[in-house]
Amino acid sequence: MDNKTTYTISLYSENNVGLLNRVSAILLKRHINIESFSTSPSEIPDVFRFIIVVNISEEKIKKVVQQIEKQIDVIKAFYHTDKETIFQETALYKVKSSSLFEERHIQNIIKKSQANIVTVSPEFFVIEKTGFREETEKLRNKLEPYGLMQFVRSGRISVTKAKMDVSEILNSFKNKN
Amino acid sequence: MKENIKFKKNISGAEALIHCLLEEGVDLIYGYPGGAIMPVYDELYKFSDKLIHILTRHEQGATHAAQGYARTSGKVGVAIATSGPGATNLVTGIADAQIDSTPMVCITGQVASHLLGSDAFQETDIIGISTPVTKWNYQITKASEIPEIFAKAFYISKSGRPGPVLIDITKDAQFEKFDFSYSKCKGIRSYFPEPLIEIDQIGLAAEVINNAKKPFIVYGQGVILGEAENDLIKFIEKTGIPSAWTILGLSAMPTDHILNVGMVGMHGNYGPNMLTNECDVLIAIGMRFDDRVTGDLSTYAKQAKIIHLEIDPAEINKNVKADYPILGNCRDSLKLLYDKVKNNSHNKWLEKFSELMKIEYEAVIKNDTIPEKEGLTMGEVIISINKYTKGDAVIVTDVGQHQMVACRYAEFIRSKSNITSGGLGTMGFALPAAIGAKMGAPDREVIAIIGDGGYQMTIQELGTIFQTRTAVKIVVLNNDYLGMVRQWQQLFFDKRYASTEMTNPDFVTIAKGYNINSNRVNQRKDLDKAVKLMVDSDEPQFLEVCVEKEDNVFPMIPSGASVSDIRLK
Numbered sequence: 001m002d003n004k005t006t007y008t009i010s011l012y013s014e015n016n017v018g019l020l021n022r023v024s025a026i027l028l029k030r031h032i033n034i035e036s037f038s039t040s041p042s043e044i045p046d047v048f049r050f051i052i053v054v055n056i057s058e059e060k061i062k063k064v065v066q067q068i069e070k071q072i073d074v075i076k077a078f079y080h081t082d083k084e085t086i087f088q089e090t091a092l093y094k095v096k097s098s099s100l101f102e103e104r105h106i107q108n109i110i111k112k113s114q115a116n117i118v119t120v121s122p123e124f125f126v127i128e129k130t131g132f133r134e135e136t137e138k139l140r141n142k143l144e145p146y147g148l149m150q151f152v153r154s155g156r157i158s159v160t161k162a163k164m165d166v167s168e169i170l171n172s173f174k175n176k177n
Numbered sequence: 178m179k180e181n182i183k184f185k186k187n188i189s190g191a192e193a194l195i196h197c198l199l200e201e202g203v204d205l206i207y208g209y210p211g212g213a214i215m216p217v218y219d220e221l222y223k224f225s226d227k228l229i230h231i232l233t234r235h236e237q238g239a240t241h242a243a244q245g246y247a248r249t250s251g252k253v254g255v256a257i258a259t260s261g262p263g264a265t266n267l268v269t270g271i272a273d274a275q276i277d278s279t280p281m282v283c284i285t286g287q288v289a290s291h292l293l294g295s296d297a298f299q300e301t302d303i304i305g306i307s308t309p310v311t312k313w314n315y316q317i318t319k320a321s322e323i324p325e326i327f328a329k330a331f332y333i334s335k336s337g338r339p340g341p342v343l344i345d346i347t348k349d350a351q352f353e354k355f356d357f358s359y360s361k362c363k364g365i366r367s368y369f370p371e372p373l374i375e376i377d378q379i380g381l382a383a384e385v386i387n388n389a390k391k392p393f394i395v396y397g398q399g400v401i402l403g404e405a406e407n408d409l410i411k412f413i414e415k416t417g418i419p420s421a422w423t424i425l426g427l428s429a430m431p432t433d434h435i436l437n438v439g440m441v442g443m444h445g446n447y448g449p450n451m452l453t454n455e456c457d458v459l460i461a462i463g464m465r466f467d468d469r470v471t472g473d474l475s476t477y478a479k480q481a482k483i484i485h486l487e488i489d490p491a492e493i494n495k496n497v498k499a500d501y502p503i504l505g506n507c508r509d510s511l512k513l514l515y516d517k518v519k520n521n522s523h524n525k526w527l528e529k530f531s532e533l534m535k536i537e538y539e540a541v542i543k544n545d546t547i548p549e550k551e552g553l554t555m556g557e558v559i560i561s562i563n564k565y566t567k568g569d570a571v572i573v574t575d576v577g578q579h580q581m582v583a584c585r586y587a588e589f590i591r592s593k594s595n596i597t598s599g600g601l602g603t604m605g606f607a608l609p610a611a612i613g614a615k616m617g618a619p620d621r622e623v624i625a626i627i628g629d630g631g632y633q634m635t636i637q638e639l640g641t642i643f644q645t646r647t648a649v650k651i652v653v654l655n656n657d658y659l660g661m662v663r664q665w666q667q668l669f670f671d672k673r674y675a676s677t678e679m680t681n682p683d684f685v686t687i688a689k690g691y692n693i694n695s696n697r698v699n700q701r702k703d704l705d706k707a708v709k710l711m712v713d714s715d716e717p718q719f720l721e722v723c724v725e726k727e728d729n730v731f732p733m734i735p736s737g738a739s740v741s742d743i744r745l746k
Contacts, residue, residue, distance in 0.1 A: 014367055018304055018314070025309040066491035072313040072333055075367040173366040 006035070007061045007079045008087060008158050011050040012042055012166045014073040023050065023074075026067045032056055036089070038155030044167055047075065053156050076166050080158075087158035091136035092118070093127040093143050094150035100125050106146055113139045124149055185357040190320030190350045191216035193357045194284070195224050197327035200359045203255055205246065205616060207231045207239035209266075211259025212299060214286030216351035231616070231645060234637035236263050238609035240270020241635070244279045245613030248596045249571055249621070251404070253334050254613065257284040261299030264345070265306065269603055271341045272310040276600030277425060278402060280339035282330050283307075289349040290318040303345050312340030320353035324360075332362035337370025338489040339402060372490055374505035374513060382484045382501040383517030385458055391526045392418045393456035393481075395441050395449075395470070398425035398599075399463015399488060405508035406430065406592045409462065412515050417522035419530050421449035423464045425599040428589040432568065438530040442470045443734045444581040447541075447743060448533035450734060453478050454741040455529075460484045463507045466496040467600065476739035486510050540745040541731050546586065552725035553701060555579050555654050559586040561704050562624060562652070565712040570622040571596060571614050573649075575607035575631035578660035581730045583626045593618070605634030611649040612641055622650070622712065629655040629681050636687070642717050643691040650711050651693075651719045653684055656726045664729045688719035695719035 013019055020039070027034060035053040042049035054061070061079050069077040097120065099106055110117065115129035129139050136153055185196065194217055198206065208230060210218045221230045233239040236258040243254030254274075258267055264285040274281045288297040304316050313333045315326050323346070330342040386392060400409050406429050413420050413430070419438045422429065430437050439446030441453065453459065459481040464470070471477045474496060485492075485499035486507045493502045503510045545556030559582060562570070568588035574580040574597040589595060596614050598606035611625035632653050642649060663677040688695035694716060698707045704722065711718040734743045 017316070018308065021305060021308050029309060063491070063495055066493075066495075070489065070491045072365065072368045170366055173364065177364050 003057055004055050005058065006053060006055050006082055008082070008085050008156065009050070009052040009054065009061075009065060009068065009077060009079050010158070010160065010164065011052065011068060011077045012044070012075040012164075013048050013050065014075070015046070015048045016073045019071070019073050020050075022071050023052070023068055026064060027054065030060070030064065032060070032064065036155035038157055040157070042166075044170065047166065047170070051156055051158055076164070076169055078160065078164055080160055084162065085158040085160050087156050088130050089133060089136060089154050089156050090128065090130045091140065091151065091153040093129070093140065093148060094124050095127065095143060096147055096149060097121065097123055097125050099146040103146060106143070109139070109142045113142070115139060183359050187354050188357050189216065189220070190323050190346065190353050190355070191220045193320060193323045193355070194327070194346070194351070195220045195228060196357060197324060197359060198255065199224075199227060200361070201327070201331045202252070203228065205229045205231065206255040206257055207233055207242040207246075207613065208257035209233060209236050209239060209259070209263060211263045211286065213260035213288055213348050214257065214263070214284075214351075216348065217257065217284070217286065217346075231612070231641065233609060234640045235635065236266035237269050237605065238635055238638045238641065240267050240274070240281070240283065241603075241606050241609035242613035242616075242641075243281050244270060244274050244277075245573060245596055245610030246617035247279050247281055247613075248610075248617070249593050249614045250617030251593065252617070253280040253282055253331055255282050255284070259286045259299065260288055260303070261301045263299075264301055264303035267343075268306060268310065271307055271343065273598055273601040273603045273606065274341040275310045275312065277598065278339050278398060279341065280334045281341040282334050283341060283343045285343065285345045286351070287316065287345045287347045290347040291349070293347070303343065307343045310341070311343050314343040314345070316345040316347070317350050318347050320350050320355045323350070324357060328360065328362040329365065332365070333368065371488060371506050372504040374503065374510050376513070378501055378503050379510065379513045379517060382503060383514055385482055385484065385501060386416060386418075386460065386514070387519045387521070389458040391456045392416070392458040392460060392523065393449075393452060394418050394420035394460045394462060395423060395464055396420060396426045396429060396462040397423040397464025399486070399507050400426060400429040401592055403463060403488070403506045403508040405463070405506070405511055408508055408511040408515065410434070412511050412518070415515060415520055416518050417527075418460070419523065419527050421445070423467070423470055424584050424597060425595075426464060427584055428594040429592050431590050432588045436527070438527075439534070440584060441740075442467075443472070444585065444730050444732065446534065446585070447537035447732050447745065448530040450732070450740045450743045451533055452529060454480065454739065456481050458482050458484065460486070461497075462486045462511070463488070465492045468496070471496060472734045472738055472740045472742070476741070537732065537745065545582070550725070553698070553704065553722060554728055555582040555724050556586055557701070558652065558654060558704065558708075558722050558724070559583050559626070561708045562626075562712070563588045564705065565709050566622055566624070570594065570624050571618060573597065573607050573611040573614050573623060573625040575627045576602045576604045577628045577631060578656075578664065578728070578730050579626055579628045579654040581661075604631035607631060608635045608651065609638045609641070611651070612638060612645070612647050615647050615649045624650045624652060624712075626652045626654065628660060629653055629657060629679055629684075630659040632684070639688065639691040639693065642693060646717065648715055648717050650714075650717070651688075652711070653719075653721045654724050655681065655684065655721055656724050656728070657681055658726060660728075661730070663727070667727070667729070669735075684721045685719070693717045693719050695721070697721045697723065699723045
């Protein structure tokens with residue numbers, strides 16, 4: 001059996017309609033499940049960044065990243081293990097307001113887990129927690145007995161420890177043309 | 178006043194599209210009209226003196242014809258269709274072009290942009306559908322996008338490792354007026370078509386080649402696409418290295434060249450397959466180690482150092498790990514390697530290929546090409562064709578037994594002459610591809626060799642031949658079976674011939690219905706005469722040859738077996 005590891009794919013691309021489809025098709029074709037996915041502008045103007053988390057073997061991740069990088073609108077793609085990146089996820093928890101006022105424990109839980117209260121209304125309040133998967137998961141377990149009205153967690157966002165030479169690639173293209 | 182094509186004031190998107198094609202040097206396109214592409218067809222009518230449109234009888238035929246055209250002419254093939262079913266009918270040809278790296282631009286009409294997503298009549302998400310099988314695709318919803326997108330489409334399709342591009346254009350964008358100007362695409366910042374060659378790698382590889390005792394070359398279509406045929410021959414002649422072709426590499430080098438030792442792969446030659454597992458250096462040039470070439474990867478050329486000349490970085494280490502990857506266009510890398518390798522010869526090693534060829538000749542080739550039995554073989558038909566074409570024809574094949582036999586026995590003296598569906602294995606490819614191949618090389622003899630199964634998958638394209646009087650020669654090798662599947666059923670499924678026997682119509686009568694001269698051969702004594710008549714004609718010709726029903730193609734590497742486990746019977 002292949003030895004599976006969690007890899008974070010960082011992809012720098014043009015912001016074109018359909019690129020998401022193209023990238024997910026590469027994973028679909030190889031029967032690879034996407035663990036988490038997020039997209040945002042990058043540090044470079046007009047360049048977008050995708051962060052995709054997959055759990056596959058090293059042999060497979062190399063090939064997948066080669067295929068992703070081959071796509072016309074992809075400037076560069078990288079993959080990293082968890083040790084090579086700094087990553088976080090954000091979770092939101094919607095809880096009945098009554099429990100905030102009636103259950104003293106809940107305030108302790110929020111404080112101890114370094115979560116923030118985003119909003120409070122007569123019916124519900126919303127807690128935000130940013131951290132590793134285990135931390136947001138732990139908070140979810142703790143809040144569950146009080147009745148979670150809604151729970152949602154974002155895809156992973158990550159920055160790498162090593163430098164990524166995307167600006168250099170774009171500059172060398174600019175200089176050539 | 179001299180007309181300036183590059184700038185046009187206030188023209189429709191549809192007219193702009195025609196100007197884009199003309200700017201890219203397109204003078205011939207294949208297609209089928211329909212509602213969502215009618216504005217473009219209206220312009221095609223007006224521009225019919227500059228841009229010929231060939232009406233195929235099915236959109237799939239348009240894509241295969243565009244592929245055939247691209248493969249013989251070296252230019253980008255263009256296919257056009259309407260939205261919905263017109264667009265989905267293109268998909269097989271697009272997938273074929275993608276896996277066989279054929280430059281093709283497909284244009285599809287789309288419902289008006291305000292209707293997108295409303296399940297309008299003949300609306301289909303062709304961008305979504307074609308994404309996994311295109312090199313690039315794009316949906317145009319505004320006329321002003323047309324020049325830039327078309328310039329990009331042609332650039333992407335042709336550059337680097339070629340491939341199909343699909344452009345979908347909403348009907349309102351075809352009608353919309355705008356001021357047109359065109360400039361060709363020279364580069365895209367996120368796309369690197371030809372990776373830089375690392376000179377250090379060239380030096381290392383040359384040293385390995387110079388020290389090799391039993392070097393072996395396998396060359397693929399990259400040589401043809403990179404127009405590196407002469408560089409390949411020079412390199413091979415300087416180094417004296419025995420060389421074998423992959424199915425798509427065939428014709429890059431004359432088949433009778435002393436160092437051209439045969440075909441690798443499932444039904445390739447005995448020597449090249451066996452000796453893949455004996456060579457000490459394997460030089461792969463413009464090929465991608467398809468599983469039909471390698472057989473079982475865990476026993477493929479394990480003893481050899483692998484040098485891989487390849488334009489597409491994603492192919493490096495994909496199937497076979499390269500000890501010395503050389504990225505770049507093989508036309509350039511072969512030149513650089515040529516300067517660093519020694520003059521050499523490997524006569525003893527070459528002799529091994531000849532010895533194994535003798536064994537193969539006795540066990541297989543003799544019976545295939547000069548049979549003693551009464552029934553006609555596919556092999557002797559190919560030999561007869563060789564006799565009258567002298568290897569100077571373009572041979573277009575479909576998929577199956579006849580394809581393997583043709584690629585084993587057809588002779589070639591010129592490049593871009595072997596047109597077949599290699600990677601996708603698309604039955605129905607040959608007839609429309611032959612039409613395109615002839616139009617891409619009008620001065621050349623084009624012979625389509627097709628099985629009775631594949632022929633009936635796109636038989637309607639006889640109508641295209643009838644209407645255009647394209648002088649293709651069609652040879653149907655009829656064994657009343659889906660022969661290759663039947664062969665597998667015989668060998669691996671205890672002769673349970675599930676749905677492989679065909680009750681065929683009278684092919685000669687059908688061809689006559691399309692006003693195509695037609696002939697049938699049942700007996701050996703009539704074969705040469707019929708082939709000669711066909712080759713000598715300047716008109717479209719149809720020839721059915723009724724061959725032995727249950728012949729098998731050998732040698733054969735059973736699926737999943739090692740190349741050195743190749744069977745002679």
